Amino acid sequence: MIKVAVLGATGYAGIELVRLLTAHPEVSLEILGSQSFKGQKISEVYPNLAGILDKECEEVDLERVKECDVAFTALPHGASKTVIPALLETGVKVIDLSGDYRYDDAAVYEKWYGEPHSSPELLQESVYGLCELHRERIKKARLIGNPGCYTTCSILGAAPLLAKGLADDKNIIIDAKSGVTGAGRGTNPFCECTESTKAYKVATHRHTSEIEQELSNISKKEIILSFTPHLIPQKRGILATIYMNLTKPCTTEELQKLYADYYKDEFFVRVKKAGELPETKHVAGSNFVDIGVCVDERLNRAIVVSALDNIVKGAAGQAIQNMNLMFGLPEDTALKHAGFYL
């Protein structure tokens, strides 16, 4: 059994992680870290867990973490990098769900986060935990920067075309629509959010830099792109619509084949047939990313639509996928279930 600590167990990503881990056959949940709810049973805070996991939340004690094999950190923004160096010293592996360890280059971090990174040497060591792209490095990693929901959805949607060098790298536009779980616990009131859609942080969202980093690596050119996040009135689900001008003519069928080939060995990426498109309800609750492609032949432009669940493949599910890889388990352990649909 893998002994697991979850730090930040009562945020949305944290609790989804806990929920998914209760069904993991090789995991023993040892520590549920929560500042806000210490001393309370997790099943009092999230009564859906009653009868399944009635363990108490606790403040984090490094002596206790030491007994674990892996710690997931699902902490508020900025908190990860203050605690992770000490966690690693206890000998546990760390999968961090924040943005703190996702960058190859400390200067990029500093540019987008507005402050120097406090442990640039760990940033150097950490692996970007997008399993489909960095599987082999993840297997050997001690520290994972688990990617965000917007970034996973965007990167996996754009990767195949860029890998083949078929996209004009100057005109990549990602228009992403996100459900409210992506914003974290308690952030959006029902009455302001239901029946409304908005764009926000246009041209300034931090995840732009993560997407650019990974797509630049894939295309072996520096990619700068437009990324526009939107908030839509649903809980789970991101849909990213990605526009890329083609460098040579291509039909929808050819593009579909290219994508299907690129992901042919990936269980969690489902490329739709030509003419079909993803919907967020097809992936809600699951670790799948669904991708549909279309060519606008009048304009020789590819339009790629990708969808995932913010807190599964976009957070907790991918974190478990990373753990499975790091501990030599089948990659889909505890993740091989269909989305809810309803």
Place this chain on the structure above:
Amino acid sequence: MIKVAVLGATGYAGIELVRLLTAHPEVSLEILGSQSFKGQKISEVYPNLAGILDKECEEVDLERVKECDVAFTALPHGASKTVIPALLETGVKVIDLSGDYRYDDAAVYEKWYGEPHSSPELLQESVYGLCELHRERIKKARLIGNPGCYTTCSILGAAPLLAKGLADDKNIIIDAKSGVTGAGRGTNPFCECTESTKAYKVATHRHTSEIEQELSNISKKEIILSFTPHLIPQKRGILATIYMNLTKPCTTEELQKLYADYYKDEFFVRVKKAGELPETKHVAGSNFVDIGVCVDERLNRAIVVSALDNIVKGAAGQAIQNMNLMFGLPEDTALKHAGFYL
């Protein structure tokens, strides 16, 4: 492996059954019956299943059903009783999700359904599949009348007080609020349903008779009660608020203890502590029924609130629980997971 046929696999109860059965370790899904979608893969109709179950839907052929161990019938109203006699003759066990085989007395069926029952001898044989109440009979049954969502929620909520003879049997009122999955596939348009709540079939809903049958059995008196169904703008979830006048004074704490004792051996019934009440998000996606109780001491009236997921404990999940009992498996196989919460 239990060989399973699902007839009506593409309705809401049917597809939830299929989804849950894909995670059942002892089940082999042999037949996905669907008139409307025969020849199509189930994963084309419900793309959440892609990569997990890509089997074709088919018209039902009794020769093929014969090879199965059990058939679930999740057919449109009235269709079950035309096909079930033939199914039983093939030797399979049948778990029927319709109202057709839920009555002890053919006259009650006729009164509420407006026509004589076509196979009253099977009605006699069939067992009402509310596992918590009829476990021993279910284990030996060949035909199960799997209860509906309103009825499971209402009966389990009222049972303990009636079993103890502590409720005035003349003033039982059940006010139930149901999500839209309870109404079946394609019945309610988004724009008419979202942001709206209504009562319907006041004093005339057929499930009243099922509730009365079971509560009469429990209380050993003829129970006639008021049952009011409401439609609320959510997919999954029923919340039943049950009002019963107490025959002798009692505190909330005493009532809570009575309920907790009554269900102390039931994994799927979670009685809340005094002062806590269920919410449908705590049970959505799970097979649990959550029950909270309260005494209005000014009026010596018990108010019991019970909650479940319409298509899990209220349909597909309970059907699997029945199958587990009938085939000697642990009752919670494939059902021991927490609700989604988010």
Place this chain on the structure above:
Amino acid sequence: MIKVAVLGATGYAGIELVRLLTAHPEVSLEILGSQSFKGQKISEVYPNLAGILDKECEEVDLERVKECDVAFTALPHGASKTVIPALLETGVKVIDLSGDYRYDDAAVYEKWYGEPHSSPELLQESVYGLCELHRERIKKARLIGNPGCYTTCSILGAAPLLAKGLADDKNIIIDAKSGVTGAGRGTNPFCECTESTKAYKVATHRHTSEIEQELSNISKKEIILSFTPHLIPQKRGILATIYMNLTKPCTTEELQKLYADYYKDEFFVRVKKAGELPETKHVAGSNFVDIGVCVDERLNRAIVVSALDNIVKGAAGQAIQNMNLMFGLPEDTALKHAGFYL
């Protein structure tokens, strides 16, 4: 023109009041009081008002209120009674949307609010602003205790049967379902609220006492009843399902006629035909209360369903209806529009 001050203009009731008053032909909005947003334009806080009302919010200054004819107080709980005595001294009339001035008897206030009333003499003077019941007194009032949403819906639904002495006064049960606007600004997060329904404050909600006060007055007997509030995942809309045992047999048609007669001169109360029931989408955005009735003849029990919009007839609309009465305007001024439906 009536000069109006709105204190608490940026809460949900306040902003709905402001929105409705922008379309009132006899009103000049002089003061938009808001502690939290003073110095900001109301149309910056609520951009739906841009181009229509771009007035600044301000802290309340009694010298400026003095110039007004009427002040609406839509303040946080408990704040009204600290400011209203001073407001009245400036000579303005006051319509208070809080619970502070809704009681005939200071002892009842004290019992349910847990502290003595600070201005019992004003409580004595204030009129309960349920226009359909107290129209003549409202016309002459200086201080109105504008009723809440649950109470308006419940009282108007139960009144006719109690006025005729046809209900057993020991078994009145009101099961009310409320949208989230009823809970006020910023109180319920989207992800916790959507796709979920719950009961809360069972047998202890303060509005029980208001309902009992008014129904006791109507029936000329002391009424004690069960009131159960529920939160449902929609913004606007309350649906109250009211159960009353009949003291003599009666058909649905007879009951419908009784209700239709009782409200025959009331523009804002629409009694449905026998066999029809209200839905909250029929009243959302409007000042109407829709009422449907049904008799469960097996039990000789009346089931009355009433519906209104929490922040219109349940708050801001009714407040304007009170103002219209107090200033001799047609009662439906600025309120004679249909609900949105969509």
Place this chain on the structure above:
Amino acid sequence: MIKVAVLGATGYAGIELVRLLTAHPEVSLEILGSQSFKGQKISEVYPNLAGILDKECEEVDLERVKECDVAFTALPHGASKTVIPALLETGVKVIDLSGDYRYDDAAVYEKWYGEPHSSPELLQESVYGLCELHRERIKKARLIGNPGCYTTCSILGAAPLLAKGLADDKNIIIDAKSGVTGAGRGTNPFCECTESTKAYKVATHRHTSEIEQELSNISKKEIILSFTPHLIPQKRGILATIYMNLTKPCTTEELQKLYADYYKDEFFVRVKKAGELPETKHVAGSNFVDIGVCVDERLNRAIVVSALDNIVKGAAGQAIQNMNLMFGLPEDTALKHAGFYL
């Protein structure tokens, strides 16, 4: 009083038209045309209208239309062009809410609708009813092709930059998110629609051609662009995110000024301040279009976000705005109200 006939009064656009016209001081609703509900009162079909408009629906009789001044046609796709020639012969003016009379060129119609136009001479005569662009021609028109919701939102969002010649006309991308009212009555089931988002008709949606026609006229060049419609889980609201590469550098502030100037005399177009963006809840229920702009300086790309209510400015409201213009009334009559917000 303007005598009005509404043909197709019970579809979503039709009923919104009827609802808004009940508050129009210069209109007398003479005919409510409905095939499906003839003989029934409109207030039985849409009970929100009870007490306000209890008129019967009727089959259309040209003799009765003749008595009217204007007919609105809100008919199912394709039906308009079979009835409008006859309507015009009765002497009434016609405002058509379908796509049938929105084209300058019959060949474009034929290309996108797949069949020749049956009355090309009327197509020649008809005026595209986007009031902000064609006000003077609308005033004199006999036949209006009232634009759709996607098109109004997209055209008004892109127009200023194209009019100034500041956008690269080869890289215009419009990513539009629409609420479900845009799809018409009864088209989308609640359970399939709530909690889900999808793109559809990528690169093939007919409204692309309308947008291209109008933007080509404005820019005096042939514009071909990408238009991607999405369905989002809300009733009212379209948000269009428009990407245009700038032909010369420009700041957000400069772009904002350009937009504000372009629309400075337009009551119904509200240009947000630099740094602010529209949300659909700000326009829901109103005839406003809200537009926010942003420049991604790294890429010299303008990102314009525009929002409106599908069935008000995107259908019924704009139709009334057209009528007001055609009959010499103030353009904002019956339309000068704020959106609901809640």
